[in-house]
Amino acid sequence: MPPITLATLKPYIIMVLIVGIGPLGVGYLVLLERKLMADMQARLGPMRVGPQGLLQPIADAVKLLLKEDVIPGMVDKWVFWLAPCVTVTTALAAFSLVPFSSEFVVTDVNIGVLAILALSSVGVLGIILGGWAANSHYPLLGSLRCTAQMVSYEVVMGFAVVAVLLMAGSLSMVEIVKAQAESHRWFLFGAFPFGLIAFFMYYVAAMAETNRSPFDLPEAESELVAGFMTEYSGFRWALYFLAEYCNIIIVCSIAVTLFLGGWLRPFPSVKLLGWLDYAAPVGSSLLVGGLSLYLVKRQPRAFDQIVLAAIGLAFVAVAGLFAWPAFNELFRGVFWFIAKIMVLVYSFMWVRFTFPRYRYDQLMRLGWRLMIPLGIVNVIAIGIVLVLRG
Amino acid sequence: MLDQFFFYIFAAVILLGGLLTITRRSAVHSAIFLIATLLGIAGLYLHLQAEFLAGVQVILYVGGIMVLFLFVIMLVNLDQAARQRQFNRQWWLALLAAAAVCGEALYGLYRGRGAFSFPGAMPGNVPPNTQAVGNALYQNYMLPFEVASIMLLVAMVGAVVMAKKRL
Numbered sequence: 001m002p003p004i005t006l007a008t009l010k011p012y013i014i015m016v017l018i019v020g021i022g023p024l025g026v027g028y029l030v031l032l033e034r035k036l037m038a039d040m041q042a043r044l045g046p047m048r049v050g051p052q053g054l055l056q057p058i059a060d061a062v063k064l065l066l067k068e069d070v071i072p073g074m075v076d077k078w079v080f081w082l083a084p085c086v087t088v089t090t091a092l093a094a095f096s097l098v099p100f101s102s103e104f105v106v107t108d109v110n111i112g113v114l115a116i117l118a119l120s121s122v123g124v125l126g127i128i129l130g131g132w133a134a135n136s137h138y139p140l141l142g143s144l145r146c147t148a149q150m151v152s153y154e155v156v157m158g159f160a161v162v163a164v165l166l167m168a169g170s171l172s173m174v175e176i177v178k179a180q181a182e183s184h185r186w187f188l189f190g191a192f193p194f195g196l197i198a199f200f201m202y203y204v205a206a207m208a209e210t211n212r213s214p215f216d217l218p219e220a221e222s223e224l225v226a227g228f229m230t231e232y233s234g235f236r237w238a239l240y241f242l243a244e245y246c247n248i249i250i251v252c253s254i255a256v257t258l259f260l261g262g263w264l265r266p267f268p269s270v271k272l273l274g275w276l277d278y279a280a281p282v283g284s285s286l287l288v289g290g291l292s293l294y295l296v297k298r299q300p301r302a303f304d305q306i307v308l309a310a311i312g313l314a315f316v317a318v319a320g321l322f323a324w325p326a327f328n329e330l331f332r333g334v335f336w337f338i339a340k341i342m343v344l345v346y347s348f349m350w351v352r353f354t355f356p357r358y359r360y361d362q363l364m365r366l367g368w369r370l371m372i373p374l375g376i377v378n379v380i381a382i383g384i385v386l387v388l389r390g
Numbered sequence: 391m392l393d394q395f396f397f398y399i400f401a402a403v404i405l406l407g408g409l410l411t412i413t414r415r416s417a418v419h420s421a422i423f424l425i426a427t428l429l430g431i432a433g434l435y436l437h438l439q440a441e442f443l444a445g446v447q448v449i450l451y452v453g454g455i456m457v458l459f460l461f462v463i464m465l466v467n468l469d470q471a472a473r474q475r476q477f478n479r480q481w482w483l484a485l486l487a488a489a490a491v492c493g494e495a496l497y498g499l500y501r502g503r504g505a506f507s508f509p510g511a512m513p514g515n516v517p518p519n520t521q522a523v524g525n526a527l528y529q530n531y532m533l534p535f536e537v538a539s540i541m542l543l544v545a546m547v548g549a550v551v552m553a554k555k556r557l
Binding site for chain 2: 076079082109110111114115117118119121122124125128129132140143144147148150151154170171172
């Protein structure tokens with residue numbers, strides 16, 4: 001047994017942080033999505049709980065936890081119980097392989113990408129089994145759709161990932177980011193323009209894998225009520241929801257790691273842009289903090305004013321911390337990583353509010369007739385480019 | 391010590407999963423236990439420090455093949471078939487054959503018992519073996535690998551031709 005030190009405890013601490021903060025983060029992701037949707041549809045969105053509706057996720061969480069645990073009579077009991085657990089466990093476990101920065105990574109295994117894809121493919125089983133166990137028509141249809149969709153788009157995603165692996169020469173998430181630092185470019189622009197094609201394919205496949213609109217057929221609410229989770233309610237439903245949003249963060253962080261340079265800042269090899277490491281985190285935190293403090297006076301209730309002022313001051317404090325070199329050195333990677341994830345998540349939501357849902361045969365045609373052949377050609381093309389450039 | 395512990399855990403998962411796979415009535419339950427077995431096998435691969443094989447095992451068998459199994463089980467209504475009278479007239483013959491094979495295996499194990507020991511963990515970090523697998527498949531055993539791929543392709547095309555009446 002090695003002695004217990006901070007270094008040996010670090011992975012556990014990070015994992016506990018992720019599992020602890022993850023659900024809260026997911027709650028705020030949902031709030032962000034509702035707010036964005038409201039904004040794009042010229043509404044206000046949730047405004048009642050807390051200042052500008054900022055405490056809505058906490059109210060939602062309490063509501064879901066206190067709800068009665070309903071198990072319909074004709075369901076297959078233990079599969080019904082097992083399915084959401086499988087989905088949420090694999091989704092949270094996958095975070096252990098995500099390198100938030102060169103320091104903040106729970107474990108760096110040398111099959112990192114494969115391991116994350118494997119975990120997510122086990123998570124899909126939870127959705128399929130949940131739909132089957134409910135023993136009702138709509139969930140079954142939802143999980144049938146989910147199955148076919150996953151199997152098709154996993155292939156697309158595989159080809160997109162292989163394209164990056166060719167450029168990086170490693171399966172480890174940390175090594176892939178390091179390879180991008182060494183080649184002085186994000187793999188998005190590697191083997192130009194084939195890296196871009198791979199990213200596009202990954203992006204579409206990721207949307208299909210996470211059941212996001214325009215590929216949200218497994219839970220198409222206008223046709224299937226709620227798809228595979230129709231019979232779920234209360235806490236079990238919350239588990240599915242948690243897993244879904246965790247998976248969105250996971251696929252985005254794979255995309256960031258594979259294509260967008262992971263924890264590296266934009267133009268990592270240009271020394272002149274070093275000030276970005278300070279300007280970006282300090283500036284964005286100050287912006288958010290300042291905006292919160294500016295809005296304090298507009299709040300109608302005293303409680304809301306206090307909460308919003310506290311939030312504003314907290315962001316100003318974070319800005320101060322990032323201006324401190326030692327802290328900045330340690331956390332700038334995490335900042336860039338999370339900033340890139342947020343950009344991707346925002347684009348996911350944007351797509352959701354913009355495009356109508358695909359019909360099922362259109363989805364399959366897109367996958368098998370367009371994306372998979374494109375993927376094969378793309379991998380071969382990248383191989384040729386890499387050989388030609390030596 | 392820890393090695394043996396994990397080996398026995400995985401072995402127990404595999405054996406229990408296998409047993410439950412063939413004894414459950416519901417086809418979906420069988421499939422779930424088969425998934426447990428396959429995950430256990432992936433664990434054994436990891437235990438043997440073949441991490442690439444473990445990852446591929448999970449992605450292909452659990453994420454691909456078992457998902458398709460479940461798909462088929464859900465498409466066809468197996469519940470009705472299960473409710474019909476089950477018969478197997480040759481069970482004693484099957485029992486005899488199974489006993490013979492079992493005895494043979496046990497005898498083999500008994501004769502070779504000297505070879506059973508846990509290899510000690512390799513010193514230091516084992517180099518990643520993904521490249522080794524790639525080299526073996528695409529350089530040393532290129533021809534057999536390609537032949538196997540073509541056979542699979544032929545089987546796939548054949549299945550499509552047989553299933554579709556009009557092409």
